Every structure is written in C-alpha cells, then in structure tokens.
Amino acid sequence: MAEWLFEAGIGEARAALVANGTIREARIELDRPGPRIGAILPARLVEITVKGREGRVSFDGGEALLSPLPPGITQGAALHIELIREAIPEPGRHKLPRAAPADGPERPGPTLLERIEATGIPVRHCLPHEADHLEAAGWSEVLEEALTGDIIFAGPTGGALRMSPTPAMTLFDVDGHPPLEPLALAAAHAVAAAIVRLDIGGSIGVDFPTLQGKAARAAVDAAIDAGLPQPFERTAMNGFGFVQIVRRRTRIALPELLRADPAAAEARALLRRIERTPPPVPAVHSVSAAVQRALAANPHWIAALARRTGVACTFEVR
Known part of the structure; x- marks a missing residue:
C-alpha cells in the first residue's frame, strides 16, 4: 500500500511517496517568504519585453514574466496574475518565475502538505521522537x-x-x-x-x-x-x-533545489539528524566552514532547533 510520509522540518518540509518500502516520489519545499505556485495575486506590469506577447510584472514578494499579455494592456497597468512556474536557479543567474493573467479571487498557492493531501493517498505525519520512516525508505x-x-x-x-x-x-x-x-x-x-x-x-x-x-x-x-x-x-x-x-515544468526539480545551495542543504540535513538524536542532545557540533556560514545566515533555524530539542546548540568549524 502506498502512503505519503511528511515531515515539517527545520527550514524545509519533506515528503516522500513510499510504496513497497521504496521512495517513488521525493519532494522538498523550502521555508522561504513569497507566494507559491498556484497563487493568484495582484501585480503591476512594469515592462513589455516582447510586444503583444510577454512582459515583466512586479508583486508583493518579487517579479515574474507574464505571458500572454492581456489585449490592450499598457505598461504600469494593474492586473491579477497566477504564478505557474517557480524561479529556476541556473549557474550565474535565476530564471524569473512565470505567470499568466488571472481573474480573482486572490488565493495563496498550496503548500507541499496540501498538495500531497490532494492526491487522496494516505499521509503519515512523521515526528522526530518516532522511528525514522523516511530514512528507512531511503531518504x-x-x-x-x-x-x-x-x-x-x-x-x-x-x-x-x-x-x-x-x-x-x-x-x-x-x-x-x-x-x-x-x-x-x-x-x-x-x-x-x-x-x-x-x-x-x-x-x-x-x-x-x-x-x-x-x-x-x-x-x-x-x-x-x-x-x-x-x-x-x-x-x-x-x-x-x-x-x-x-x-511540463512548474517547480524546481530536486537536483536543482539541492545543487543551488548545497551547503544550506547539508545544514538542513544536519539539523534533521540533531533533532532526531535521543536525549541528551550534544550542545556542540563540528561542521564545515560552508555549513557554518549557511547556519549563520539562518539564525531562525538554530532557534527552531533549540525550541524543538531544548538545547542551545553551537556549531564549530572542524
């Protein structure tokens, strides 16, 4: 029987569709600000990049490429858009998200948990004090x-x-x-x-x-x-x-997501291991310089770890 395993981790949410003990789908959603794919929100056309076909819009939380352009729209006009593709990281640059014109009402994009719940497949919420079901399946x-x-x-x-x-x-x-x-x-x-x-x-x-x-x-x-x-x-x-x-490409593939910032990915994986460590949780951890920089850039991750474990952890360069 297939089931989704879901973890609300530090810095990311994780989900894996598991069947016969094997991961069939692996998904990570980073904990970051800004609207998600599927959101309908107000925006403003700031530039027409391809006449009659494509433009650049701004919204609360970023910018996106808009296609197709609504007939007769002019630069500076307000409109509603739906985000249909995430920003794609590439070496040296980021491809902007893509959007399409939309009618209201405004709505947020679905979270990872909401997306897997919508599949109709049972969802098991995995907690740190339980057996590591994700790891047992090959996470x-x-x-x-x-x-x-x-x-x-x-x-x-x-x-x-x-x-x-x-x-x-x-x-x-x-x-x-x-x-x-x-x-x-x-x-x-x-x-x-x-x-x-x-x-x-x-x-x-x-x-x-x-x-x-x-x-x-x-x-x-x-x-x-x-x-x-x-x-x-x-x-x-x-x-x-x-x-x-x-x-069809709407979201960042898992290899792209992890390779865009491997130090941050390693840091989040480390926090997952620490969170699952049985008490007493060590207070000092040796990490690479790159991981230490990633953790220093995200102090809220360390604060979340302290709340979840009851230990104020420090990270030293090995």
Whole structure:
C-alpha cells in the first residue's frame, strides 16, 4: 500500500511517496517568504519585453514574466496574475518565475502538505521522537543521487545512470556492460523512475547504448511510456541511442533545489539528524566552514532547533 510520509522540518518540509518500502516520489519545499505556485495575486506590469506577447510584472514578494499579455494592456497597468512556474536557479543567474493573467479571487498557492493531501493517498505525519520512516525508505540515498547524479539500477549485469542538469536540459547517460538490449531496457525503467522520483521536468535527454534493430529501440520507447505518467512528449530512439523527453515544468526539480545551495542543504540535513538524536542532545557540533556560514545566515533555524530539542546548540568549524 502506498502512503505519503511528511515531515515539517527545520527550514524545509519533506515528503516522500513510499510504496513497497521504496521512495517513488521525493519532494522538498523550502521555508522561504513569497507566494507559491498556484497563487493568484495582484501585480503591476512594469515592462513589455516582447510586444503583444510577454512582459515583466512586479508583486508583493518579487517579479515574474507574464505571458500572454492581456489585449490592450499598457505598461504600469494593474492586473491579477497566477504564478505557474517557480524561479529556476541556473549557474550565474535565476530564471524569473512565470505567470499568466488571472481573474480573482486572490488565493495563496498550496503548500507541499496540501498538495500531497490532494492526491487522496494516505499521509503519515512523521515526528522526530518516532522511528525514522523516511530514512528507512531511503531518504538519504535519494538526496545523494540528486546531489551527485549517480543512480545505480538493477539489470542483467547491473548498470548506472549519470544525471547532469544543464541550463538547456537534464541529461542521463547510461553506463553498463553487454548485452546491450537488456541493459537499455533496464535503464529505460530506471530513467522513468528517476524522473518521477526527483520531479524532473522540462527538456530531458537520455543517451542509451546504440541498439541494432527497430524492435529493440521500440521496446525501450515502450518502457519509457509505461514508466512516465502523462502528459509528456518524447522522440523515438534514434540510431545513436538518443531519446528526448519533454515534460511540463512548474517547480524546481530536486537536483536543482539541492545543487543551488548545497551547503544550506547539508545544514538542513544536519539539523534533521540533531533533532532526531535521543536525549541528551550534544550542545556542540563540528561542521564545515560552508555549513557554518549557511547556519549563520539562518539564525531562525538554530532557534527552531533549540525550541524543538531544548538545547542551545553551537556549531564549530572542524
């Protein structure tokens, strides 16, 4: 039976859809100000960037790209918008959120908890003094594969995926030993599962081993179709083993979220471990300089830890 595991953590909320003891979907929502995706809110058009098609709007909490432009709208006009895509972090810059014109009434975007509750699948709220159900299902391993891009999968002779997020697309490279057809088929199942597990959207490229024969390539295509929920589009595998998949992208994928600030991600994971430490909780913890800086930049995280554990923890550079 499938169930969602949910934790209201320090600095982030965590959720994992678990079935048969395995994490099928892993989601993190950072605790940060500003409206969420799905919010309808008042805004003002500050710039028309593409005449008749796109503009930049400002609202309480930030800016977004607006498309399409309402007919006849002029710069400076007030309107209501719905946020439809999060800001996307890229090396050296952030892509602004995207918005669409909307009619009222105003509303907040759903929280992670509200989104998983809306699936109709049972939700278990996990508490620090209980057994670590997330970890038992492989939470740390999922975070590790999101950060490193190394994903091991089972197959006739075993295999591995190397996932590389880029500004253009997320790339998966398949590595393993012959025979190539069973390897590619196992890899197709693994790629589809990883895309769902890590919430990867947008353009996705998969470099499979080169397969001889249309039937072998068609079997890989069918395996992708079976493992990925609609809607998505894909190309057929070409003669060089490459497949491109395009999925709707509304939120930051887990690899992008963790890699945008790995020190902060490590700090939040550390706070989770400390919060789950049975009493007496140590008061002094050794951390890297990067993690110490992340904690210093978020003193409310340390204050929350003190409230939850009853210990005023300090963090020293090791």
